[in-house]
Amino acid sequence: MSTELPAVAPEVLAEAVEGLTARLRKKLDAAIESCGEGATREADGSVTVRFGEDAVVTLTPGPEGTVTRAEQAVCSCLLAPRCLHRTAVLGAAPLADAPLDPDPSPDAERPAPVAEPLPVPGGAQPEGVGEGPSAPEPPQTSRGPGEPEPSQAPQRSPERPPVGGSPAAEPARVPGASRAPGTPHDPGAPAAPEAPVPAKPLTAAQVDAAAALWQAAAEALAAGVTAGGAVVQAELLRAAHTARLAGLPAAEAAALRVVRGLRAARERRAGQRLADLTGVFRALLHTTALLAAGSADPALTGTSRRAYTPGGSLQVYGLCREPVLSATGYGGVVTHLLAPDGAHYSVADVRPGGLARARGAGSASVALGGATLDHAGLARGGLRIVGATVSPEGRLGAGRSVRATPLRGASWTGEPAAALFARPAAEAVAGQLAAGSDESAPTLLGCDVTVVGAAGEHLVVRELREDAPLLRLLPAHPHPELPHAENLRRLARHPGLALRVLGRPDLDRAATLRPLAVGPVPGAEYTLRLPEEWLGRADLGYDRLQGAHFPHPSTTPAPAPAAAPDLPDPLADSPLWRTRRLLETGIAGGRRAVAEAARADGPVAAYGPLRRAGLTAAAELASALAAEADRRPRDAFGRLCDPSADGYARAWLAAATHLAAAERLLVAASWAATR
Numbered sequence: 001m002s003t004e005l006p007a008v009a010p011e012v013l014a015e016a017v018e019g020l021t022a023r024l025r026k027k028l029d030a031a032i033e034s035c036g037e038g039a040t041r042e043a044d045g046s047v048t049v050r051f052g053e054d055a056v057v058t059l060t061p062g063p064e065g066t067v068t069r070a071e072q073a074v075c076s077c078l079l080a081p082r083c084l085h086r087t088a089v090l091g092a093a094p095l096a097d098a099p100l101d102p103d104p105s106p107d108a109e110r111p112a113p114v115a116e117p118l119p120v121p122g123g124a125q126p127e128g129v130g131e132g133p134s135a136p137e138p139p140q141t142s143r144g145p146g147e148p149e150p151s152q153a154p155q156r157s158p159e160r161p162p163v164g165g166s167p168a169a170e171p172a173r174v175p176g177a178s179r180a181p182g183t184p185h186d187p188g189a190p191a192a193p194e195a196p197v198p199a200k201p202l203t204a205a206q207v208d209a210a211a212a213l214w215q216a217a218a219e220a221l222a223a224g225v226t227a228g229g230a231v232v233q234a235e236l237l238r239a240a241h242t243a244r245l246a247g248l249p250a251a252e253a254a255a256l257r258v259v260r261g262l263r264a265a266r267e268r269r270a271g272q273r274l275a276d277l278t279g280v281f282r283a284l285l286h287t288t289a290l291l292a293a294g295s296a297d298p299a300l301t302g303t304s305r306r307a308y309t310p311g312g313s314l315q316v317y318g319l320c321r322e323p324v325l326s327a328t329g330y331g332g333v334v335t336h337l338l339a340p341d342g343a344h345y346s347v348a349d350v351r352p353g354g355l356a357r358a359r360g361a362g363s364a365s366v367a368l369g370g371a372t373l374d375h376a377g378l379a380r381g382g383l384r385i386v387g388a389t390v391s392p393e394g395r396l397g398a399g400r401s402v403r404a405t406p407l408r409g410a411s412w413t414g415e416p417a418a419a420l421f422a423r424p425a426a427e428a429v430a431g432q433l434a435a436g437s438d439e440s441a442p443t444l445l446g447c448d449v450t451v452v453g454a455a456g457e458h459l460v461v462r463e464l465r466e467d468a469p470l471l472r473l474l475p476a477h478p479h480p481e482l483p484h485a486e487n488l489r490r491l492a493r494h495p496g497l498a499l500r501v502l503g504r505p506d507l508d509r510a511a512t513l514r515p516l517a518v519g520p521v522p523g524a525e526y527t528l529r530l531p532e533e534w535l536g537r538a539d540l541g542y543d544r545l546q547g548a549h550f551p552h553p554s555t556t557p558a559p560a561p562a563a564a565p566d567l568p569d570p571l572a573d574s575p576l577w578r579t580r581r582l583l584e585t586g587i588a589g590g591r592r593a594v595a596e597a598a599r600a601d602g603p604v605a606a607y608g609p610l611r612r613a614g615l616t617a618a619a620e621l622a623s624a625l626a627a628e629a630d631r632r633p634r635d636a637f638g639r640l641c642d643p644s645a646d647g648y649a650r651a652w653l654a655a656a657t658h659l660a661a662a663e664r665l666l667v668a669a670s671w672a673a674t675r
Contacts, residue, residue, distance in 0.1 A: 250302025
């Protein structure tokens, strides 16, 4: 698709598809594929697409750069506006995010300017080059895995996508903090108790909207990528718009992720993985099923406006900075901060601009309380903030009453950062899994490791502890224009090198860490030699490691290289791959593909290994899914009729939920295994 087309609001596209006749709907997918390359931007900012000599479609985006009203898309043909040309152009354009609710208070604190792309780690990032398990996801309403105010990778996971955020009336609770954000900064003071806020019951309109979105998602699942064209996507978009109007922004955000994933898979974009699309389908079905059943959990309903609450006086120190890049054109930086009491905070600057914005934002000024620091300085410095405002995810806002004064930075060898590296990595990951961090972006963890060598795409390291496991390091962002991968390749050339690593665990892979920054290990002889001004760490997304940063072999001989690492993968070795393949077959080819695959393999051959391995529940759920997919009901006259997608969607969701839980247990075990 052409990148020159402006983004289109989901409801505008859904209305256009609904206005087509049945005959034109059959031609829509082919028309969309042929109309994205001829876009021309006019002097007045509009974009035109020509279909032959008699039909010209003109898109006139509003001040925000998106087409939000039907009258902003016009066609010169006689059938307009219910014509194939206009609808095809709207279908070829990228999807815009739902507008934010206006702030009801004119004097309310405004957050720092940020448009957050989709979460990175563990989440599903189905769209665009450079997206992977740790790539950010397109803007969405908050996890929230968030995300519709655009959400950023480091806050909610993508990735493992967040499904909602805390309501505005609920006191913000910063992850990892030992005090309430509204209290003055006093490390010795006891934490203020939080009064539980009862969930507001869902209205009848909300339950109906969730049920309609469930039905649309079930039909899309039964169709799969092969048959999930523009018409199926439009049904999802219409149901998602109804959910937003009913006050369910988290459900709408999950539906938009599914539509973007279907588009990416059908266009075969680089970086698209069926596993990612499986995850976003699971999140959408799980959210809508619970909402349709009347669950009023605030994490499921979500909020369309990020709630910032008073944080009092704070003192924070920089840990590292991380580039953020979204396939929808957003780019920027997030600087991670740590308070003396161990609370994690962040300052984000993410706006439209793509890769150039992500690369340049690392040295951009920090828009927070008049601070004179840039993000590079803040990552190695600190701030004393008066009148701070804090979101539930720990993001610092830039309200009019916020005042910030620069502080001298703290090295990783002193407090508070030293505490991050004192805990074994396996223990930290187990704590995150137990706390439910798999539903959001995992918390940063630190560990001291020694480089073993490269193994395929991984940099293999071993934690500097007795009986410590081998760990895999993968680039936090795989885009070739960002230095993550290049820095890891340079580190792999120095076996035996001692490193202090700060990163985010990838909870979808066995013993895998995605490092954001590295530094020398205190007291180690064969370790990094970084410049003084770097304050003992290198941000892998911005700083480039050079030969002078490594110890010279003539003065500091390297330890004897270890034997080639043997890296068993419990996820790949487990018979659970059979369930995973069945689920992904359903995503790719729909219900018919699942039925045909089950008939071809046979239940004994396909699920016997699962039962022999003791995975009886997985075998039963997979068998039930195959049986439901192959169910062929008949009407009163004995004729075959199409079965409802509801039972198939429930069987698929049950198998997918069990598989995700089982794989997460294997991931947790891989961090503790000794090799």
